[in-house]
Amino acid sequence: MMNWNSIYFKLGLFLVYLIVFVFIFQFKGAVKFKKLLYPPFIILTYATILGFVYFQDRSFWTLLILTVFGIPLCFVIIRYNATFCNSCGWAVYDRTRLSKPTECPKCGAKFD
DSSP, X not given: OOOTTOHHHHHXXXXXXXXXXXXXXXXXXXXXXXXXXXXXXXXXXXXXXXXXXXXXXXXXXXXXXXXXXXXXXXXXHHHHHEEEOTTTXXXXXXXXXXXXXXXOTTTOXXXX
């Protein structure tokens, strides 16, 4: 009988979720599909992290600080620093915030 509250079940579920989304975002595919799935992917990832923090700590203040400050800040930083190439679908992350990437490092296509 499977124990749904087991840490191994939760860890396995997280690993399956992570593998599926890595395959979606790393291989060539429809750019519109990737752009559509990217925000829910970030939200689900941070919800999973929040669940693990709750499982380990169960502190109200830790969860409050993560929920109010940490997760929205990370969502904004990650969401608005990612650019998807329109020709190959590769996700390019702006590392510096000073200059946006002008071309895709994988295929060399120019960004708009």
